[in-house]
Amino acid sequence: MQPTVRAFATVATAIAILATPLAAQWNASRADSHAPIGVMGDHRHEKGEVMLSYRYMHMSMEGSRDGTDALVDEDIVSPTGNDFMVTPTEMPMGMHMFGAMFAPSDRITLMGTLPIHDNSMDHITRAGATFSTESGGIGDIKVGGLVGLADWADQSLHLNAIVSLPTGSIEEQDVLPTSDGNEVQLPYPMQVGSGTVDLMPALTWLGQTGDWSWGAQGGGTFRLGTNDRDWTLGDKVFGTFWWGRLLGRNLSAALRVQATNTGDIEGADAAPSVDPAVVPTARTDLRSGTTVEAGLGVNLYFPRAKAFRIAGEFLVPLVRDLDGPQLETDWTFVLGLQVVPIH
Numbered sequence: 001m002q003p004t005v006r007a008f009a010t011v012a013t014a015i016a017i018l019a020t021p022l023a024a025q026w027n028a029s030r031a032d033s034h035a036p037i038g039v040m041g042d043h044r045h046e047k048g049e050v051m052l053s054y055r056y057m058h059m060s061m062e063g064s065r066d067g068t069d070a071l072v073d074e075d076i077v078s079p080t081g082n083d084f085m086v087t088p089t090e091m092p093m094g095m096h097m098f099g100a101m102f103a104p105s106d107r108i109t110l111m112g113t114l115p116i117h118d119n120s121m122d123h124i125t126r127a128g129a130t131f132s133t134e135s136g137g138i139g140d141i142k143v144g145g146l147v148g149l150a151d152w153a154d155q156s157l158h159l160n161a162i163v164s165l166p167t168g169s170i171e172e173q174d175v176l177p178t179s180d181g182n183e184v185q186l187p188y189p190m191q192v193g194s195g196t197v198d199l200m201p202a203l204t205w206l207g208q209t210g211d212w213s214w215g216a217q218g219g220g221t222f223r224l225g226t227n228d229r230d231w232t233l234g235d236k237v238f239g240t241f242w243w244g245r246l247l248g249r250n251l252s253a254a255l256r257v258q259a260t261n262t263g264d265i266e267g268a269d270a271a272p273s274v275d276p277a278v279v280p281t282a283r284t285d286l287r288s289g290t291t292v293e294a295g296l297g298v299n300l301y302f303p304r305a306k307a308f309r310i311a312g313e314f315l316v317p318l319v320r321d322l323d324g325p326q327l328e329t330d331w332t333f334v335l336g337l338q339v340v341p342i343h
């Protein structure tokens, strides 16, 4: 190519790239204008809009690991192994989450979520016996706002300013083989609340171009103070990135990657049943870890039915590096319904 032709081509390409965002307006009425359903606080609303949502999340945890190595349950409770008398073998976790959003202005969307937990945990003892414990109920209510920081033609950036309130129980009890039929305090993973006020800040960046969309969110959960039972769950930081693709007028699919790092518990529960010498779930120093998950999500959007959405996402782990023995997450499924009755 001649220099003038090359210069012209470069300028034309630059104009084309710059003109693309101007030509395309951010469109909230696309199937992929909401993130995969496992992402919280991904979108704002227009002034006056109300959205109600329901999500069901199921997390399947089976088997433990230490570092990136999977462990055999019988080895964890063998006298020559890690010296525990009991270890969890499986923990299915279910959660119903009810949410509401309201936008007092185009810039600010207020939101709140109410989770209801349903946990059970199966165990094996050194003698080979098995037993289960159960817990559940209302978890920690989260309230706050999504504050628009910048809006371009086809991109937007907002701050997630969310606070988690200690409405969930940290006194979940059940019967253990050693408790003579009495209900006693369960270990940390079976508690449904943190017991502390937690700050959950995040930044969310969204973009659309043609039939594609993308988004990124990074943030954390930071616990304030110590709960009434003298412990504090570890802080958590996460980052997630997704790519969405319109597959039709009302259908989109998205791939997502999420990395999460969780810290250990500080302090300790003084209940005799939460004995760190007996079971790994009672060890405050065996809670931390880093996981990377990959998700496939599908969004269905019915604009005429008062902006009704159905979405599902299935996540599998790519990396599980846990300070263990600690139960590993094998898969997570989220199903959600969203409706905008007032707009």
Ligand SMILES: [Cu+2]
Binding pocket: 043, 044, 045, 051, 101
């Ligand atoms: Cu919404």
